[in-house]
Amino acid sequence: MHSPRIDAELLAAHVVGVERGRLGLVPLVDAEVIEEYRALVARRAERIPLQHITGVASMGEIDLQVGPGVFVPRPETELLLAWALAVLEGTAGERPVVLDLCTGSGALALALAHARPDAVVHAVELDPGALAWARRNADTRARDGDTPITLHQGDVTDRGLLTELEGRVDVVVSNPPYIPSGAQLDVEVAEHDPALALFGGPDGLSVITPMVANIARWLRIGGALAIEHDDTNGAQVAAMLAERRVFGDVAEHSDLAGKPRFVVARRVATETEAARAR
Numbered sequence: 001m002h003s004p005r006i007d008a009e010l011l012a013a014h015v016v017g018v019e020r021g022r023l024g025l026v027p028l029v030d031a032e033v034i035e036e037y038r039a040l041v042a043r044r045a046e047r048i049p050l051q052h053i054t055g056v057a058s059m060g061e062i063d064l065q066v067g068p069g070v071f072v073p074r075p076e077t078e079l080l081l082a083w084a085l086a087v088l089e090g091t092a093g094e095r096p097v098v099l100d101l102c103t104g105s106g107a108l109a110l111a112l113a114h115a116r117p118d119a120v121v122h123a124v125e126l127d128p129g130a131l132a133w134a135r136r137n138a139d140t141r142a143r144d145g146d147t148p149i150t151l152h153q154g155d156v157t158d159r160g161l162l163t164e165l166e167g168r169v170d171v172v173v174s175n176p177p178y179i180p181s182g183a184q185l186d187v188e189v190a191e192h193d194p195a196l197a198l199f200g201g202p203d204g205l206s207v208i209t210p211m212v213a214n215i216a217r218w219l220r221i222g223g224a225l226a227i228e229h230d231d232t233n234g235a236q237v238a239a240m241l242a243e244r245r246v247f248g249d250v251a252e253h254s255d256l257a258g259k260p261r262f263v264v265a266r267r268v269a270t271e272t273e274a275a276r277a278r
Contacts, residue, residue, distance in 0.1 A: 002186075007050050011040045014054045047187040060111035062146075064137045069129035071197035073107040076255040077175055080226050080262045081111055083253065084173050087224045088116055091170050095120050099165065099218055101156045101174035101211060102126075104197055106134035106149070108173050114146045121149040122165065124156055127196050157210035162218065169218045172225040176211060179230055180204040204230045208237060216246045219267035221277075226253075226264045234260030241265045 013020040015037045016029060043053050049072055051057040057066045057073045060081050066072050088096055096116070100109035100123040109123035125131040131153050142148045154161045156176065178200040179185070189198070200207045208227060215225050225247075229237045234252050241247045241263060248268040255261035269277065 007044055008041060010050060011044060011053065012037055015040065047191070049188045049192050052192060057105070057107070059107040060115060062111055062114050062141065064105050064107055064110065065140065066105050066133065068192065069127075069194060070133040071104040071130065071193050073105060076257075076261055077108065077228060079253065079255060080173060080175070080228055081108060083226055083262075083264060084108070084112060084171055085115055087171055088112075088119065094118075096170040097165070097168050098122070099162075099169045099172045100124070101172065101215075102176040102197070102207070103134055103151070104130050104175070106137045106151070108175065109134075109149050110137055110141050110146070112173070113149050114141065117147045119147070121147070122152060122162070122169075123149055124152045124154050124161070126153065126155050127194060128153065130194065130197065156214060157207060159214065161214060166217045167220050169220060170223050172215050172219060172223070174211065174215075174226070175228040176200065176207045178204045178208060178228065178233070180232065183230075200230075203236070204233050205236060205240075209240065212240060212244070216244065216267065221267055221269045221273065223267045224264060225267070226262050228262040229260070231255075231259040231261065234263060237263045245270050 009020050009023060013023055015033060016026050040053055044050060051066050051072045055065060055067060056063050059073045096119045098112050098119050098121045103109050103123035103125045106123055109121050113119060113121045123134065125134055134151055138149055138151060152162065177198055179198045181199050181202050219225060227237060238250050238252050242250045246267060247265040249266040251264050252260055253262050253264065
């Protein structure tokens with residue numbers, strides 16, 4: 001367990017219903033509260049994910065419902081979210097179109113829709129169980145006043161997926177399955193995150209490689225993409241994009257720990273597309 005003290009404080013805050021930073025202001029609690037807290041600590045000691053115990057994970061300015069059957073959003077993805085919001089600041093047009101691939105709980109899609117209510121946000125998820133969590137979160141955010149997103153069940157490697165969005169998307173974001181098969185994982189991840197959301201084949205690229213071809217057809221010329229990846233294959237993802245004539249401005253980004261974590265690029269016109277536009 002990486003942060004037992006922090007987890008203990010977060011569980012205490014959850015039980016008494018305050019933010020972690022305000023725990024010192026909480027008056028004495030009764031025995032029932034203490035017993036509830038002890039029960040939650042015991043579950044965490046069994047390596048149940050903290051977010052499964054509290055039922056909540058955060059992304060950007062929103063909270064999401066999570067639990068068994070859906071990938072728990074990670075703090076590292078916050079940097080990808082910040083990048084996407086910065087790109088959207090510079091988008092021209094009435095309503096930017098955003099596409100979130102492998103949305104899981106809906107974390108990126110819903111955080112973007114919350115921060116940019118003018119955006120038209122689409123999100124794709126293959127796993128029916130995860131999609132149910134995404135729908136639940138989307139319904140909650142819509143009831144709270146956020147712009148509704150459009151959820152699609154589908155395979156992001158399918159060449160026939162979302163043909164209606166071809167050439168229309170301003171920003172694509174994706175946190176796909178990218179862990180190489182056989183990698184050693186923490187108990188919380190290995191036993192509780194869905195394998196379908198974790199593993200990307202022997203090199204971690206079995207989803208990313210065919211997905212890139214689809215991203216090329218969805219993005220408008222000048223549109224941008226960001227793909228999260230394993231810290232062992234970032235150079236391969238960057239090279240994959242750089243080798244394709246349809247992408248430019250390829251750049252690698254690190255996570256909060258300084259490890260390679262996501263690659264960005266822009267859709268550029270091929271010679272044929274440029275000639276057609278003249």
